[in-house]
Amino acid sequence: MADLVIIGAGPVGSLLALTLAQRGLSVDVYERRPDMRRVDIAAGRSINLAVSTRGLYALNQVGLDADVLREAVPMLGRMTHALDGKLALLPYGRSDREYINSMSRGGLNKLLMTRAEESGRARIHFDKRLVKYADRIASFDDGTRVEAPVIIGADGSASALRKAVSSTVSEDYLTSGYKELTMPPGSGMHREALHIWPRGSFMLIALPNLDGSFTCTLFLAFEGSPSFDELRTAADAQAFGQTYFPDAMPLIPDFADQLMSAPLGRMATVRAWPWSRDSALLIGDAAHAIVPFFGQGMNAGFEDVTLLAKSLSGDWTADFANFAAGRKPDADAIAELAIENFVEMRDKVADPDFLRLREVEHQLQSRIPGRYLTRYQLVTFTRVPYRLALRVGQIQQRILSGVVRGDYDLAAAQILAERELPLELGADVP
Ligand SMILES: Cc1cc2nc3c(=O)[nH]c(=O)nc-3n(C[C@H](O)[C@H](O)[C@H](O)COP(=O)(O)OP(=O)(O)OC[C@H]3O[C@@H](n4cnc5c(N)ncnc54)[C@H](O)[C@@H]3O)c2cc1C
Numbered sequence: 001m002a003d004l005v006i007i008g009a010g011p012v013g014s015l016l017a018l019t020l021a022q023r024g025l026s027v028d029v030y031e032r033r034p035d036m037r038r039v040d041i042a043a044g045r046s047i048n049l050a051v052s053t054r055g056l057y058a059l060n061q062v063g064l065d066a067d068v069l070r071e072a073v074p075m076l077g078r079m080t081h082a083l084d085g086k087l088a089l090l091p092y093g094r095s096d097r098e099y100i101n102s103m104s105r106g107g108l109n110k111l112l113m114t115r116a117e118e119s120g121r122a123r124i125h126f127d128k129r130l131v132k133y134a135d136r137i138a139s140f141d142d143g144t145r146v147e148a149p150v151i152i153g154a155d156g157s158a159s160a161l162r163k164a165v166s167s168t169v170s171e172d173y174l175t176s177g178y179k180e181l182t183m184p185p186g187s188g189m190h191r192e193a194l195h196i197w198p199r200g201s202f203m204l205i206a207l208p209n210l211d212g213s214f215t216c217t218l219f220l221a222f223e224g225s226p227s228f229d230e231l232r233t234a235a236d237a238q239a240f241g242q243t244y245f246p247d248a249m250p251l252i253p254d255f256a257d258q259l260m261s262a263p264l265g266r267m268a269t270v271r272a273w274p275w276s277r278d279s280a281l282l283i284g285d286a287a288h289a290i291v292p293f294f295g296q297g298m299n300a301g302f303e304d305v306t307l308l309a310k311s312l313s314g315d316w317t318a319d320f321a322n323f324a325a326g327r328k329p330d331a332d333a334i335a336e337l338a339i340e341n342f343v344e345m346r347d348k349v350a351d352p353d354f355l356r357l358r359e360v361e362h363q364l365q366s367r368i369p370g371r372y373l374t375r376y377q378l379v380t381f382t383r384v385p386y387r388l389a390l391r392v393g394q395i396q397q398r399i400l401s402g403v404v405r406g407d408y409d410l411a412a413a414q415i416l417a418e419r420e421l422p423l424e425l426g427a428d429v430p
Contacts, residue, residue: 002028002123004316005138005148007130007161011105012284012301013154014112014124018062019309021119029122030140032129032155037110047180047215048207050075050100050194050295051108052380058302061309064115068108072101073208079193080349085247089193090349090358094365094373098381100194100295102207130155133164133280150279150316154301157270157289165280166272174291174342176202177228178219179262185212187251196345197245202226203346204245216252218259219346234260267291269335275328276320283308287324288331293341294379296334303383333386337379337393353404360403360410361396367414372396372421388422395420 004020006013009031017027033041051059051072059065076099077091092099116122129141130153138148153161162169183206189195195206195214201221206214221227226244231237237256241249249255270289275282284301308323348354365372375393378384399420403413 001147002026004028004150004152005030005146007138007151007153007159008032008155008284008286009109009113009124009126010154010156010284011109011112011298012305013152014109014116015058015062015302016152016154016283016305016308017122017124018064018112018116018119019058019305021116021121022062023309023312025121027116027122028146029116029124030128030130030138030146031124031126033126035113035124035126036106037113042106046105046217046292047182048102048209049105049292049298050207051103052100052295052299054296054303054306054383055299056101057383058306061306062115064111067111068103069101071107071111071210072103073210074099074192075102075194075208076192077194078349079190079195081195081197081245081247082350083199083244083246087190089190093377093381098377099192100380102194102209104209130160133161151281153280153282153286154284155286157268157285159272159282159286161280162272162282162286165277165282166274169270169272171268171270173266173268175223176219176221176267176342178217178265178267179228179259180265181216181218181252181255181258181262183214183216183248183252187212187214189214189251196349197248198346198348198350199244200347202244204248205345206248216248219342222264228264231259269339271332271335273328274321275324276317279316279320281308281320281324288335290331290335290338291342292338293345294334294338296338296379300331300334300386330386333390334379337375337386337390357400357404360400360413363410364400364403364413364417367410368417372417392421 003025004027006017006027006029009029013029017029020027056065059068077089080088113124117124128144130138131141132139136149138146153159155161191208197204202219204216204218206216208214223229231240234256237259241255268289269291272287275287283304290297307327311323312319361374375389378389378392399413399416402408
């Protein structure tokens, strides 16, 4: 019998298996899907995703950050596309060394599975869907029963293990859904940016792929106007594209057909508690699925792995309970931040007041170099707890709004920032 069982070989389950195997533990992983390295299946929700500091740190701990970065496209900032075609690049970081990385989800998942297996201590069993966990026995859909006194559920937002662990679960679905489209290579779009077409209540975004193509995601309400419900025919889709994304449409030759045939995805925030019961634990999306607008879901799951691995003492029950209690406030904070960022991306990035606020923030930042990190930077380029990033963001918003309203000037804002921002946020935050 292995030291522990992991349910789910998605990015978080595979990284966890590798991390624990490197610590000398033997691990059996059970995955519902076939092996994506042998069978051509979609790797899950989005085709590519953004990996940033928290995720890279976790990958660094298993010696994989350099391999992953080699396969990634850096995104230095947000490139917004106004309706009249005007472009604006808003850099993400304080310098050109701070950027996020666009990565193939499938490529990353496959690499993690392979490295976990190569450790010699992790075995992945495919086509095994957990249907029940009771009395320390994990039961699978093909009738397999496995003794699993220590078990970790990395089985995603619809986790089956969660039924045996959490007594309260809430799933808050957004009233918007998403569809993915491919923009083939040769579009001429700036490659090292995350492109956004903000249109108020909806938006299109595009992340670059290594081959020069972009994966575009349309986020739009299910119902109302405009909405997915209104796009009933290819002609509707064509007219919608021409009206709202006139510069992107010609770069996606079969825009209307792609839009009609792409599956419609839903997005939810899942809050569950407790995350652990005896020596069973939930991790990653199984514990805390969030909406994708901060690009942090997987990064947060990878950070779970880092934190859990750091706190292992051999007493699984105590370790799991401690990890859960320490991490939950941060999971709640990033869930809130992710929802707020939806509004910022689809609406505010095109709003003059928002741009003025960012301008003031930029000036304040250069007055107190290293002492003022934006909320985005704290979330994306540091490993400070998410709850701290949330709190700091609220303080900053209050100070910046005062300047924009004309209540006080930049010098006064600097004094306020120096007084109110937590001292630990100096230049060398983790
Ligand atoms: C449109 C979109 C864009 C996103 N972009 C980003 C981004 O840019 N950056 C970022 O960090 N995050 C992003 N995310 C979030 C990210 O996809 C998730 O946070 C991440 O996939 C969670 O990983 P996981 O391993 O916990 O769960 P999952 O990726 O869901 O993997 C769970 C695994 O468990 C398996 N499984 C499920 N049920 C069972 C069962 N009963 N028995 C056995 N196996 C089972 C599944 O087959 C799967 O392999 C995005 C999400 C969406 C929807």
